[in-house]
Amino acid sequence: MPETSSSLPLAARVASLQPSATLAMVARVEALRAQGVEVLSLTAGEPDFTPPKAAEEAGIRAIREGRGRYTAGAGMAELRAAAARMIQREIGVEYAPEEVIVTTGGKLGINQALMALVEPGDRVLVPVPCWTSYPEMVRIAGGEPVLVPCDQGFLPQVEDLDRAAAGARVLLLNTPNNPTGVVYPAELCAEIGDWAQARGLAVISDEIYAALTYHGARHVSPIAASPGLRESAVWIGGMSKAYAMTGWRMGFLAAPRPLARAISSLQSQLASSPNAISQIASLAALERGDEEREAMRRAFEARCELVAGRLAAMTGVVCPRPQGAFYAFPNVSAFAGKTDPSTGRVVRNGDDLAEILLEADRVGVIGGGAFGAPECFRISFAAAEEVLERALERIGNRLESLR
Ligand SMILES: Cc1ncc(COP(=O)(O)O)c(C=O)c1O
Incomplete structure (x- = not known):
């Protein structure tokens, strides 16, 4: 149906309300997948397990x-x-x-x-x-x-x-x-x-x-x-x-x-x-359900190790080792001002990098601007190890390619 213009005035409390940036990125990844594009998604703050x-x-x-x-x-x-x-x-x-x-x-x-x-x-x-x-x-x-x-x-x-x-x-x-x-x-x-x-x-x-x-x-x-x-x-x-x-x-x-x-x-x-x-x-x-909860925690712990190790090996990336939840938040300020050779874009911050990673590498991460820190981007390690391995390799290669 075509969108009709409406003169209904919106209450101030919703007029300038922003939708959730993480849910918006998850939706973009889903839209790409619906077109048949394979995306390695590290976006959602959602366990990939089933409940107890x-x-x-x-x-x-x-x-x-x-x-x-x-x-x-x-x-x-x-x-x-x-x-x-x-x-x-x-x-x-x-x-x-x-x-x-x-x-x-x-x-x-x-x-x-x-x-x-x-x-x-x-x-x-x-x-x-x-x-x-x-x-x-x-x-x-x-x-x-x-x-x-x-x-x-x-x-x-x-x-x-x-x-x-x-x-x-x-x-x-x-x-x-x-x-x-x-x-x-x-x-x-x-x-x-x-x-x-x-x-x-x-x-x-x-x-x-x-x-x-x-x-x-x-x-x-x-x-x-x-x-x-x-x-x-x-x-x-x-x-x-x-x-x-x-x-x-x-x-x-x-x-x-x-x-x-x-x-x-x-x-x-x-x-x-x-x-x-x-x-x-x-x-x-x-x-x-506590036994199954502990099994999930141990799986996240192994992924945490993997992510922390890969990020630590990336020159220019600064990231405190995650200790909880299922996120890493690398700071990529060292790459500000560099150009991405495949898209021609100049990287200003983690938000730009998130865009490039999605466009050029089909890796979904969330730019740090959504969390008040655009110099970073967020990786969710609530994803299978194999997905994490491949995504982190692409992220590392992309950062190395910036000139
Ligand atoms: C820090 C934080 N608090 C609260 C929530 C809300 O969780 P729930 O799904 O139970 O509403 C989330 C979900 O992403 C979160 O990351």
Whole structure:
């Protein structure tokens, strides 16, 4: 159908909203594939595994038993209790089941936490590089994102946060980190958490990749590391990444009781309840899926090794060794100003390189501009080893060919 022009005025909250840059790149790769072009894609932040068997079977059984009805707005009591136990065991923070809310993916948990905490015009500190969705989520909630560069190994520094903190109300943290793969050290978590408390900032701690750390790196939650922070923080986690359940849309949010109650009311008005079948499947995954989760983590660990080794061997590429999530974020500033002989393009940054890699090499990566760091590009190693091997060889050859 031809697109018709419409005079419907758009609300300010959506008029200049940007679509997700990562989803846009994934869509471009899919469009090329639909034309029969073979693309080696390192774009999506999505495991290439299937969920634990127990989850799949519980989901199928739940459908057959007709359990696809609304649940309580904040989620099924059994799942909230299981998530509270998991948070206690793995993160080391105690929440009552009533303080845990089941959300439609971690993403809606973050959105709802922002809506519950941010007044129009409030500033929200976002260390960058950051997940591409954070700034837009802050804007949807009516806030103003304040991007704070992390120049030292992609780790936020208290001095930098402090310089940017005038008028700020919320700090958004993310460890293990998308897009950098860094894991915040325990001392840094404590230092930032203590500072945020002293400044009266609420903290949203996005720990969706908590279970995915490698080679001895240990996930530490800022909420566990800084005594008292629990009372002014929201913890975000979920099933998408570690249990390979992205499309099931299951996340968890934990917050002190009054805030949890407010977010529960918000969710009941926005969504009524999270998906019932996915909740039943997630409960089974939490209860019986940890062996398979660990097998997936080990597979990611091997891929992490492969990617880190290949990148380290590329002259001019600077990349902290990933320790968690499933991303590497190489800095390619050394190639700025060089020309690509096959396309004739001058490379200004990682965004240009991502375009050239897709056009000339049929390798999909995401330019760093989407994460607030155009001098880099993001590689997702949630892809088969054979794909990673071939893609990294092409990336290495392309960089070597730049003149
Ligand atoms: C840092 C970060 N937080 C949250 C999410 C949201 O995950 P979900 O699929 O559970 O909404 C993602 C997904 O890419 C992510 O990378």
